[in-house]
Amino acid sequence: MKDIKKKLLVYAHYYHPDVASTGQILKELCEGMLDEFSITVICTVPSYTGTVEESYKKEKYYHENIKGVKVLRVAVPEFSKENKKSRIKNLIAYSFRAILATLKLPKQDYIFTISQPPILGGVLGVLGKWLKGGKLIYNIQDFNPEQTMAVGYSKNKAILNIAMMVDKFSCRQADKVIVVGRDMQETLKNRFNNKNVPRNVFINNWIDEKEIYPLPENHEKVLAFKKKYELENKTVIMYSGNIGLYYDLENLIKVIERFKDRDDVVFAFIGDGTKKKDIESYVTEHNMDNVKFIPYQDKSDLIYSLNAGDVHWVVNAKGIKGISVPSKLYGVMAAGKTVFGVLEEGSEARLIIEDCNCGICIEPGNYDLIYQELKDVIENIDKYKQLGIKGKEYVDKYIKKDVAIEKYSREILCEVEKLTEVENKERMSIQETKNV
Template sequence: MVVRILFLSDNFPPEGNAPATRLHEHARRWVREGHKVTVITCAPNFPEGRLFAGYRNAWRHVEMLDGIRVVRVKTYITANEGFLKRTLDYMSFMLMGFVMGLFERRPDVVVATSPQFFCAIGGWALSVAKRRPFVFELRDLWPASIVAVGAMRKSLTIRLLEKVELFLYRRADAIVSVTRSFREDLVARGIHRDKIHVVINGVDLERYEPRSRDASLACEFGLEGKFVAGYMGTHGMAHALPKVLEAAEFLRERDDIAFFFAGAGAERATVERLVVERGLHNVRLIPRQPKERMPALWSLCDLAIVPLRDTPVFATVIPSKIFEAMGMGVPILMSLPEGEATAIVRNTRSGVCVPPENAEAMAMEIARLADAETEMEQLRRQAHEAAPQFSREHLARSMTGILEGLLR
């Protein structure tokens, strides 16, 4: 069965964050299987709120990427910080995605993704206008995560957002959750289990595989001969990165250990300021990098640091970077509340876990692993062996199976 998929997402390559990567890696496989995929998105600007080179914020621009038809629409652009401005950004995409979607050929199914659900509102409205099934891809429990990171307190606004959230869950013909924990949360709130499917994040094994350390990059960033603990990805409010810097401060006398940060986001300026203020000569900072360069950057890392703040909602999430680390054969250091993600790492024996926001425990474990060559070799092997069960190839097929099921 050939499925015509209309997918709304306000992130898409050349942006390299988790939503953009997941959609691209799924969609190019759907195209390979013969499905027709149109993605409605905006001009790439995440997370700095600046247009990527070669793009403009046009009313409508159509391009082809790996066989995927990409329709970019004009939106209000701002950096990934500040609730009000980001909400205006989200709402502008909701409106423009819906309006421009009306001019698209009638699809078989409309899919829209979170983390925020304004995108999903646009997708639901399009599904009504096109009289086609609506699928809500649930990537985050928004607005709960807003409260969890301290961006907003419980208030009338949050309660109104929660009502909209539940409305969308009920109106969706299917919900595709990226974690089992999200599914259980929805069931507890009265959403029928039968329409909630789980397709977790994964890794593109065509791109991410073990490789020798890139010698030229190691030289460029002063990482030669170092045990490198790396943080790759968005520098956001959820990630407790000041605590990682505290761990670096504990280890500043270990000349053989370095911390390596690559990315951008709302907390990037804070990270840069703290590194200067504390004189952390053992920390290397580089800006957000193109997706194509990420495997080479991962090759510099002996250990992947995966931190989140110590709040219950983060026990329900699975950071997607753990799967890239597995693909590269890089052991994982988890520092987040016990839950689904820590269970994956423990069950696959692909890394170690320390309590969230505990800088001293993180530092002690990094120092211990830097001196444990035999254990590190075993963790590298186990991480790589775990990766195939999280292959994007398999996960993409799982999702098309869900979409096809709505059309039978």
């Protein structure tokens, strides 16, 4: 029987089994929309850590089927997250081969792209629309070049201006822009000075509440995780996720240093990123024995690592408000854990935390207050641990995976139906003119 589902092409950059948060979100989104769409994903071979397995070094393209989603992987060179040139080479290779892969596909009804890689993700969506037709949905997970400018990663004004111009063009070409925070809608409006703002909607990212949920402190696998990484019988203050540019971790580690003589507390960093080596060096240099670095965990083990923490950092550097939403928040809340937020007032993550009172929030850059509040949390840990369950209740009510995915399906179909209706009216008008 001929497949009557509409064709949806997704540019994902990273996709399962890569541990990038956007890759995991897109996997769940694609699999959740299979009832509505026939989906093809164009992404890299697994390479989020910078390395590529030998089995993915033989060909330029790999065709896979993951739970009904057609996955077309493109080969990319290995890279170092600390080396700008190698990263740029990797991104260009992905973008170029993704375009060539697009040419191999039939016409599409819809194109869905995200803002990863920065700027290039939007460009791929536009090219996909031009090459294969269909309506373009641009999902902005992070605004760039605003994010780059906020942390001073690049100060080349000419390049930043060109990047802004290109991404604004991608927004204009999109039939709908989907952002992941209320504050991000304001950023989109400001980009266009509140004039001719592209059609947009806000949908929170999510967590699969069936995969991440609270476990008893004496759960066998939680205890095993703590034993493996020397977290036993201590208050565990955890950071789980990308140890990268946008979180001010190189300054927060200096706050943590003030607790280095506390043998009843351990600070656990789970993940990897461009700032990890710098932070590791600082910890070694300053003899911070109660700081532990732990590798990324398999998705199936994430429930145990998250439950091993008593309090979780959810942080952004100053200036990130309206640009990005730390998706790690949803996993922490789903596990029923208390949030220690270093987030700007009015930012999406902080609004959520304040809505449900699942933790505390402090303005980025106020390091003395961060120290005082962290000290209070540690010394009154039993009281603060009770806040976490409010986050779990909020997730179950407002941020369920199925609810979010249904919103995406509805917004894509609703947008296309609206546009189709307009096109039909235009055709009828033209026909009537011809008849006259």
